[in-house]
Amino acid sequence: MMTENNKPILEVKGLKTHFFTKRGVSKAVDGIDFNLHKGETLGIVGESGCGKSITSLSILRLIPSPPGKIAGGQVLFKGKDLVTMSEDEMRKVRGNEISMIFQEPMTSLNPVLPVGEQIAEALRMHQKMGRKAAWEKAVEMLKLVGIPSPEKRAKQEPFQLSGGMRQRVMIAMALACTPEVLIADEPTTALDVTIQAQILELIKDLQNKLGMGVIMITHDLGVVAETCDTVAVMYAGNIIEHAPTEKIFANPRHPYTQGLLDSLPKIHEDQEELQTIEGSVPSPYNMPAGCRFATRCPHQQPICHEQQPELIEQNDGVKVRCWMYTDHWTAKSVKEEAVK
Amino acid sequence: MLMFIVRRLMQTIPVIIGVTFVVFFIMQLVPGDPAVLLAGEGASKETIEAIREQLGLNRPLLVQYFDYLTSVFRGDFGVSLKNSQPVLDEILVRLPITIELAFFSILITIVLGMAAGIISAIKPYSLKDTTVMIVALLGISLPSFWFGLMLMYFFSVKLQILPVAGWDSILHVILPALTLGAGGAAIVARMTRSSMLDVIRQDYIRTARAKGVRESVIIYKHGLRNALIPVITVVGLQFGALLGGTVIVESIFAINGLGRMIVDSIRMRDLPMVQGGVLVASLVFVVVNLIVDVLYRFFNKRIELN
Amino acid sequence: MQAALDKKVLLEVEHLKQYFPVKTDSLFKPKAYVQAVDDISFKLYEGETLSIVGESGCGKSTTGRAILRLDEPTAGKVYYSGTDILGLNKKEMRKLRGDLQVIFQDPFASLNPRQTVKQILNEPMAIQDVVEKSKRMDRMLELLGYVGLPPEALDRYPHEFSGGQRQRIGIARALAVNPKLIICDEAVSALDVSVQAQVLNLLKKLQKQFGLTFLFISHDLSVVRHISDRVMVMYLGKVVEIADKKDLFDTPLHPYTRALLSSIPVPNPELKRERIILKGDVPSPINPPKGCRFHTRCPFATEKCKLEEPDLRELDTNHMVSCHYAEKFM
Numbered sequence: 001m002m003t004e005n006n007k008p009i010l011e012v013k014g015l016k017t018h019f020f021t022k023r024g025v026s027k028a029v030d031g032i033d034f035n036l037h038k039g040e041t042l043g044i045v046g047e048s049g050c051g052k053s054i055t056s057l058s059i060l061r062l063i064p065s066p067p068g069k070i071a072g073g074q075v076l077f078k079g080k081d082l083v084t085m086s087e088d089e090m091r092k093v094r095g096n097e098i099s100m101i102f103q104e105p106m107t108s109l110n111p112v113l114p115v116g117e118q119i120a121e122a123l124r125m126h127q128k129m130g131r132k133a134a135w136e137k138a139v140e141m142l143k144l145v146g147i148p149s150p151e152k153r154a155k156q157e158p159f160q161l162s163g164g165m166r167q168r169v170m171i172a173m174a175l176a177c178t179p180e181v182l183i184a185d186e187p188t189t190a191l192d193v194t195i196q197a198q199i200l201e202l203i204k205d206l207q208n209k210l211g212m213g214v215i216m217i218t219h220d221l222g223v224v225a226e227t228c229d230t231v232a233v234m235y236a237g238n239i240i241e242h243a244p245t246e247k248i249f250a251n252p253r254h255p256y257t258q259g260l261l262d263s264l265p266k267i268h269e270d271q272e273e274l275q276t277i278e279g280s281v282p283s284p285y286n287m288p289a290g291c292r293f294a295t296r297c298p299h300q301q302p303i304c305h306e307q308q309p310e311l312i313e314q315n316d317g318v319k320v321r322c323w324m325y326t327d328h329w330t331a332k333s334v335k336e337e338a339v340k
Numbered sequence: 341m342l343m344f345i346v347r348r349l350m351q352t353i354p355v356i357i358g359v360t361f362v363v364f365f366i367m368q369l370v371p372g373d374p375a376v377l378l379a380g381e382g383a384s385k386e387t388i389e390a391i392r393e394q395l396g397l398n399r400p401l402l403v404q405y406f407d408y409l410t411s412v413f414r415g416d417f418g419v420s421l422k423n424s425q426p427v428l429d430e431i432l433v434r435l436p437i438t439i440e441l442a443f444f445s446i447l448i449t450i451v452l453g454m455a456a457g458i459i460s461a462i463k464p465y466s467l468k469d470t471t472v473m474i475v476a477l478l479g480i481s482l483p484s485f486w487f488g489l490m491l492m493y494f495f496s497v498k499l500q501i502l503p504v505a506g507w508d509s510i511l512h513v514i515l516p517a518l519t520l521g522a523g524g525a526a527i528v529a530r531m532t533r534s535s536m537l538d539v540i541r542q543d544y545i546r547t548a549r550a551k552g553v554r555e556s557v558i559i560y561k562h563g564l565r566n567a568l569i570p571v572i573t574v575v576g577l578q579f580g581a582l583l584g585g586t587v588i589v590e591s592i593f594a595i596n597g598l599g600r601m602i603v604d605s606i607r608m609r610d611l612p613m614v615q616g617g618v619l620v621a622s623l624v625f626v627v628v629n630l631i632v633d634v635l636y637r638f639f640n641k642r643i644e645l646n
Numbered sequence: 647m648q649a650a651l652d653k654k655v656l657l658e659v660e661h662l663k664q665y666f667p668v669k670t671d672s673l674f675k676p677k678a679y680v681q682a683v684d685d686i687s688f689k690l691y692e693g694e695t696l697s698i699v700g701e702s703g704c705g706k707s708t709t710g711r712a713i714l715r716l717d718e719p720t721a722g723k724v725y726y727s728g729t730d731i732l733g734l735n736k737k738e739m740r741k742l743r744g745d746l747q748v749i750f751q752d753p754f755a756s757l758n759p760r761q762t763v764k765q766i767l768n769e770p771m772a773i774q775d776v777v778e779k780s781k782r783m784d785r786m787l788e789l790l791g792y793v794g795l796p797p798e799a800l801d802r803y804p805h806e807f808s809g810g811q812r813q814r815i816g817i818a819r820a821l822a823v824n825p826k827l828i829i830c831d832e833a834v835s836a837l838d839v840s841v842q843a844q845v846l847n848l849l850k851k852l853q854k855q856f857g858l859t860f861l862f863i864s865h866d867l868s869v870v871r872h873i874s875d876r877v878m879v880m881y882l883g884k885v886v887e888i889a890d891k892k893d894l895f896d897t898p899l900h901p902y903t904r905a906l907l908s909s910i911p912v913p914n915p916e917l918k919r920e921r922i923i924l925k926g927d928v929p930s931p932i933n934p935p936k937g938c939r940f941h942t943r944c945p946f947a948t949e950k951c952k953l954e955e956p957d958l959r960e961l962d963t964n965h966m967v968s969c970h971y972a973e974k975f976m
Contacts, residue, residue, distance in 0.1 A: 047838040047840065062546065062550055091554065092552065094550055095550060095551035095552040095553075102546070102547060102550075107542060107543040108543040108544055108546070108547045109544055109547065110544040111544070112569075112640075113562075125553065126552065163702075164927055192701035192865065193865065193906060193909050194905060194909045194923075196911075197911075197924075198924070200911070219839065221839075221913035222910060222911030223911045225912060225914055225915040226911040226912070227911075245915050246915050246916065249914060259840065260839065263842075263843040264839060264868065265843070265872035266868065266872075270871070271872060273847050275843065276840060276847065
């Protein structure tokens with residue numbers, strides 16, 4: 001699980017994706033910054049509506065437009081900005097240099113095409129392989145992802161495969177052209193826990209073999225702990241904490257991260273009552289001026305409601321977006337915390 | 341699949357019997373006495389009675405029906421009350437013509453309908469889409485006899501580029517097939533459009549885009565193949581309406597097909613001809629439905645194997 | 647935590663079977679059945695929470711539905727307070743349904759989108775006739791209070807609420823007729839973690855307050871750990887292990903339970919543990935493996951396992967396991 005090269009292969013800077021609807025403008029993703037290095041697994045974690053899926057779709061420019069639009073920022077991949085690239089050039093990146101797998105293997109595969117064909121299509125398109133060569137490689141990919149009798153399975157349609165197998169097919173399809181980045185959007189959420197373990201292991205295995213960077217999008221902190229090197233926690237369209245995995249679990253800084261970890265039912269401990277976070281997420285149509293978590297935060301101060309804090313890196317490499325970790329935090333309140 | 345075909349064929353038998361039953365008994369309700377019509381004007385009561393006796397019209401209805409049924413299964417459809425020719429022969433002369441007309445009409449329905457539906461679906465709610473859908477609405481709403489006459493008026497009478505009537509060359513096919521196929525095309529267009537719109541929203545289309553597939557390939561390869569599955573069923577259903585429509589179109593364009601034969605026979609109370617015609621038309625319909633069902637299962641292996 | 651378990655048996659399931667016929671194409675092939683639940687027996691004590699846990703296709707939801715006769719069971723007996731409810735006619739069953747309520751998984755699908763909350767809460771009361779008309783409004787306000795929803799909610803429609811709130815409406819609906827037993831069928835699975843916590847706390851509170859008995863069906867073992875007194879693990883239509891919660895999580899005896907527990911990703915990167923990763927997929931319930939159903943994926947399977955189906959035997963206090971070699975894990 002070690003990060004290799006120091007130069008990032010993917011740099012996201014100030015990414016904003018907004019949706020322009022009759023109800024107003026939904027600022028689903030509102031200023032995201034992160035880097036991904038070769039061999040690194042970055043987890044983007046958050047609850048529903050935080051913008052994590054939209055972030056991943058934005059990277060590949062798959063946001064339905066209208067009503068969505070990338071309203072700002074850059075996504076630098078190998079030096080070029082994906083946001084301003086032409087559609088033709090973008091198509092060459094998708095499925096080829098940056099691939100994506102989705103949550104629902106049941107519905108994410110074309111029901112009327114044999115799975116082998118769905119893999120071969122990517123190969124013919126991006127690698128300019130001939131029909132026969134592409135088919136053979138497709139069968140090879142099925143073998144690589146651990147599907148028994150791959151020649152037979154390649155000719156079958158998705159409904160003839162189990163959920164776990166379908167997800168393996170998705171992975172085979174995504175990795176056929178040996179991309180440098182794999183974006184996995186909740187790849188195991190719809191699968192049984194024992195199958196989930198298999199799939200996560202498969203992804204890790206292939207990552208090591210192919211040296212890819214992986215962005216693992218999930219709401220499951222357990223998955224994050226087991227698979228990711230670094231974690232970015234998202235809330236209401238922003239990254240509010242970004243740190244190496246051990247640090248986030250050992251010492252979460254942001255109150256939201258703390259609340260999230262506290263509200264998990266622990267499998268190895270008994271608890272009388274689970275911790276909860278008061279209140280609910282603000283509407284993306286109506287984001288507050290200050291920190292978006294302020295109204296729910298047990299430590300809220302006036303400054304939190306007035307101005308949004310920046311994502312600032314602490315001494316130990318942890319980035320957190322919270323006034324508590326800045327000089328603006330009044331000493332008085334810190335003392336009060338100490339007294340409590 | 342084979343079992344399915346066998347089962348379906350077995351199901352058609354009661355259907356056919358049911359059709360003969362319905363036709364037979366409905367014809368009894370039609371006013372007008374065939375014996376009187378045959379006897380002609382001013383015939384005497386005895387003559388009429390004699391004819392009735394000869395044709396077996398005096399026997400109880402059920403007996404007449406069963407008699408008819410057994411003959412049909414032997415291939416004997418009876419003889420025309422008008423000219424005493426075997427019904428089956430008459431039908432066999434006219435059937436191919438109607439089949440040809442139906443074929444070209446379905447072709448128009450499918451080609452025109454699908455093309456319109458796809459154009460609409462690619463840019464929903466655009467001007468193109470709205471225009472196409474309005475035209476489709478007109479197509480469904482306008483009665484075919486009016487439409488046919490209008491076409492005839494413009495193309496045959498005014499512009500004189502197409503023949504008015506008859507069935508000799510390919511030019512003769514155009515207007516009737518258009519008239520007959522237009523209504524179906526409109527329905528298929530609407531169906532294709534909604535099916536395509538539904539399919540385009542699916543997850544697997546998003547996956548295809550994430551793979552870098554070109555938009556045109558997405559529509560034609562990934563989208564259409566899924567979208568057309570429900571459309572096949574609609575086309576199959578249209579065929580029934582089509583058969584009914586041949587009656588009108590053949591009459592307007594003076595085509596010597598099965599539909600026109602049935603209409604004329606009804607007017608003349610030529611019961612055996614009507615029965616035979618309707619029976620054959622029903623058979624054709626049943627066979628077409630079976631083909632459509634088989635095609636549907638063939639393209640949609642999920643149903644087959646489940 | 648539950649103090650002394652009331653030893654009164656509220657529900658007893660005996661040799662329950664639920665087979666669903668599968669359409670076969672040919673007239674000649676023998677009829678095939680999905681053996682969703684294949685001869686299971688267990689007891690549910692008053693006041694406790696028994697969780698049924700397992701992966702998709704194990705039969706846990708089917709069991710819940712069979713007990714409520716939402717699908718008529720193929721065979722077996724279900725004793726509620728001594729009476730076999732499978733033998734009751736429609737009228738008698740209807741009377742009993744007030745005691746047996748259910749909360750479903752999908753907060754978006756289990757509430758009628760065309761009914762206001764008032765209508766949703768009123769319906770069970772009207773059908774079961776437990777509250778007279780004049781007192782119903784008070785009762786509804788009372789119910790909303792129990793689940794933490796404001797009185798204004800009565801005139802709103804389901805789509806105006808969040809997932810967690812809708813689930814609360816579902817809970818209020820279940821409580822409306824003073825049930826004794828509530829079957830929670832994946833009741834928190836569709837909710838975010840923080841909302842899940844709120845709903846679980848609520849369920850626990852209500853259980854204490856009203857002396858409810860829960861049959862909690864879930865695939866999420868961490869949730870199960872939090873809310874259960876006893877846990878029952880199912881695999882391919884069979885019960886493989888039943889035990890008190892602590893015993894199941896501390897000393898799981900069935901290889902499947904052990905694998906299940908070890909595959910759950912734990913939010914603790916420091917924890918080093920032995921991961922048992924099962925090979926292959928779950929076999930089809932139409933044609934389950936002979937002998938022990940788990941043998942195709944079990945890392946310890948022997949010849950005996952392939953031929954002989956193990957019985958559910960009591961290996962420790964209250965700890966039943968269905969495995970020929972369970973002793974070796976003790």
